[in-house]
Amino acid sequence: MVGNGAASPEADLEFDYIVVGAGSAGCVLASRLSESGRHSVLLLEAGPKDRHIWIHIPLGYGKLFKEKTVNWMYQTEPEPGLDGRSVFQPRGKVLGGSSSINGLLYVRGQHEDYDRWRQRGNVGWGYEDVLPYFKKAENQQRGANEYHGAGGPLSVSDWRHDDPLSEAFVKAAVETGIPYNPDFNGATQEGAGFFQTTTRRGRRASSAFSYLRPAKGRGNLCIETDALAQRLVFEGRRARAVEFRQRGAVRTARARREILVSGGAYNSPQLLQLSGVGPAELLKQHGIDVVLDAPGVGNDLQDHLQVRIVTRCSQRITLNDIINHPLRRVAAGARYAAFRKGPLTIAAGTSGAFFKTDPRLATPDIQIHFIPFSTDKMGEQLHTFSGFSASVCQLRPESRGSLRIRSADPAAPPEIRINYLATETDRRANIDGLRILRKILAAPALKPYVVDEVYPGAKLVSDEDLLAFCRQTGSTVYHPTSTCRMGHDALAVVDERLRVHGIEGLRVVDASIMPDLVSGNTNAPVIMIAEKASDMILQDAS
Structure with missing residues (x-):
């Protein structure tokens, strides 16, 4: 059998398990399934090794946003709800997948998300069922408790940079009546506070770093x-x-036990469709032999939309000021190199809040990401003025889209339709979320730092104006899910053990299996899913 590194094209490749995709889930699977030494595992990754320097520096996600060597760089089809704009969809194409290029926030979602999964017939996926796997994965900087684990592979840390703007945001949110919450992943999600990140001593802790590096010598x-x-x-x-x-060579690897597809919400359904598992009409259209007519493959695509407010700051304390000033930029780099602290540890949100736009709601429906910098579009040049941003993210969108192959060519990007803002609930939540965010930004704690609202701008006040702003500027928060949905209805793709309905020896393990989108960032839930799947796979093997 071949060890780490490339096998010769002539080699007869046969393993107990083949994992397709070395992203957030795939790295977990490869590590856990090979841990005992009893099973042989092949891990396939379309991208390169995770050697790019900006992968390992937290703020480097901005540099990787459009770095095609490690990024699939997908685009949606023109979105009717966003004035016909196509929305850029960065996805990791490298060891670690999107956990190597994402914004590093560790957010699990709400307890009720998982209870809802269970109530839809997915036995074993309630909050009390999944909590042990969150804890198993976690090496929590604050130590173990009822909700957190210590000693696991994934480092979860507090932010390593003091920022007065981020602190002022939390205070301002509390002044508007939102409770302070020291732990979004504890007893409750609701409140304002600081995000924790998947970092270890100021460096990114991707799934490749956390799970794969310790396993590479096996x-x-x-x-x-x-x-x-x-x-x-x-x-x-x-x-x-x-x-x-x-x-340049086409090779084949056989699985003695199972094939585990972990390509994510876009690449997993794409591979199934290319292989003859998907909507029969679509497959025939592209000349693909139908193995199983599975209309749910690529169905129910969901994502979080974000709409950002940009504020001009009265003091030169933003990241804009640091990056745009040569001496301050060098000093920040030197501080990071020496101490792994400072502005280069900034994630895609420093502080934030979870709140309800309607008191009749049982749980928060909006998440705010606050960051002490501003730009017209994420991944592009920071503004030359002092500025900061806060974005509204609707947590449980009703809008549904689809993923479809365009051809039988595996290298062709798929057709992605998300249908943002397709329902009145989604439109209302974004408008109301912007109004509440404006109240926070106008609260006393932030007044010393605010000059004016750059956009949408103070003149936009009506529902119609704010909805138009959402349509003109709204973009993804990079959380696509549910295209190989777990369940037992006619459009469900996998069962509660993540086995593909109607197929033997095949599971899907990644964000695509979520019955619906969790109320928050998706990386931590995906790692939990892979931890739980690893246990189920090993149980079934014995």
């Missing part, structure tokens, strides 16, 4: 990078092998 684990899975090979209705392209 003789029963083979990691193949630059290996694009082209299709799954079936014998009847049983998945037997994976065909992949690597450095």
